[in-house]
Amino acid sequence: MRKGLIPGSSGHVRPMRLLGDQGLRTPCEEVTDFGADLAKLIEDMYATMYAARGVGLAANQIGVPLRVFVYDCPDDEDRRHLGHLVNPRLVTADGDIYPGPEGCLSLPGLETGTPRFDHAVVEGFTADGSPTRVSGTGFFARCLQHECDHLDGGLYIDHVTGLRRRRALRAARRAPWWEPGTAESAWNASANTSIGTGSVRPGRPGSVRAEA
Template identity: 70%
Template sequence: MRHGSIPGTHGRVRPLTLLGDPVLHGPCADVTDFGPELSALVEDLFATMYAAEGVGLAANQVGEGVRVFVYDCPDDEDVRHLGHVVNPRLVAADGVVVRGPEGCLSLPGLEAGVERYDHAVVEGFNAAGDPVTVHGTGFFARCLQHEHDHLAGHTYADHLKGWRKRRHLHQISRAPWTP
């Protein structure tokens, strides 16, 4: 997902994986090694997300097929949520279904109205292997669902139906990054 602020980070900016790359379209593997390589990946994800002005980024969006995502995302009350989740499980997605504009760093320049729940809970681990539970409402709930989808091999475009899907597929076919 896209946003704006760019705090400092120690990771390196990696090239973004674009729609059509096989790593975006298959389920990611669980992380089994909670060592320095994982910490470096988390730092790289933050650096790449900030450089691209995003609010969330999944590991497969930089070509790594493992279950990790980072976020720096406000909720609807403009409260900032900053963190990462390793091996996340979406344990709740409920509340009111809201259709809102959604973009993706792997589909640059495009967005579509996507229906998402306004509440989500993700459980997983941090890079040190400690359990974490992340609760999100509003826009932050949308972000959690969006990044969790990436790790299952889905993008927001997979949620579109009917004329919205046809219009979006046409926009993708005309995008400058489409091969």
């Protein structure tokens, strides 16, 4: 059970967009109006994320093409990180690379080992337009990179190659939400979000399942 103040109590759960929805493969637009509509969107995003038992959610996952994401995510030491970012920019992704388990609320039931940097820093704004900077390591760094990918039209499967990608595709084709035409096309439409080069470690103690 999550402890402490939980946002989203006044929000409404919105339908989740699944792989095959064009909006998931389209880069989102910058937010220019930091008013009541943005605050309402963020509340709805929290409500939707919690209802889906996720640790993060990007606006385009509920059909809103704006650069916003929310998160309620532990790190590898089980410290809770709760917040939102508007117009986020991934300014640092470095350290070792770990192929930890990762999933996505827009590809429900699917999970595969996905390489991510162990440290990430994201800069952006809060709902009232105040500048903010969020940094994370381990699992939380994975979450931050995952959500930034979403806002650029990327999916975690874009980082998966070789046997892992083939196995994930076979599993996806068996999923009840899979549509041979649209989902297959979206799967193959890699957003070219390369993880870059670095030291790839086989695993990380305490790594947990990511779904965002």
